[in-house]
Amino acid sequence: MSFMQNTRLNLYYKTIHQSQAIIKREIIMANTHIKENIVNQIDRLPYDLQLRVLDFAASLSPKGVKGKALLRFKGTISANDLRQISKAIDEDCEKADINEW
Numbered sequence: 001m002s003f004m005q006n007t008r009l010n011l012y013y014k015t016i017h018q019s020q021a022i023i024k025r026e027i028i029m030a031n032t033h034i035k036e037n038i039v040n041q042i043d044r045l046p047y048d049l050q051l052r053v054l055d056f057a058a059s060l061s062p063k064g065v066k067g068k069a070l071l072r073f074k075g076t077i078s079a080n081d082l083r084q085i086s087k088a089i090d091e092d093c094e095k096a097d098i099n100e101w
Contacts, residue, residue, distance in 0.1 A: 042050055077085075 041054055045053065
């Protein structure tokens, strides 16, 4: 690689790095603005509605565990049991009972 190509490449990487830093700052500023607005809105609400907002916000948060944590259970259900489970789901879970409601 020539000196000129190397210089251009370094300038290109520097520009990308600077752009990423600017984007991160913008995101942080936007997040701060959103959080401040939420707090201002919640402060205006009575206590019981603040609790409802808290419950709603909690319902939006991801639940459960990551799939990687479940890998230790891989192979603990036999192939025959898995076929039976799959068959039961196919036969019973995809039926709609119009009188159920």
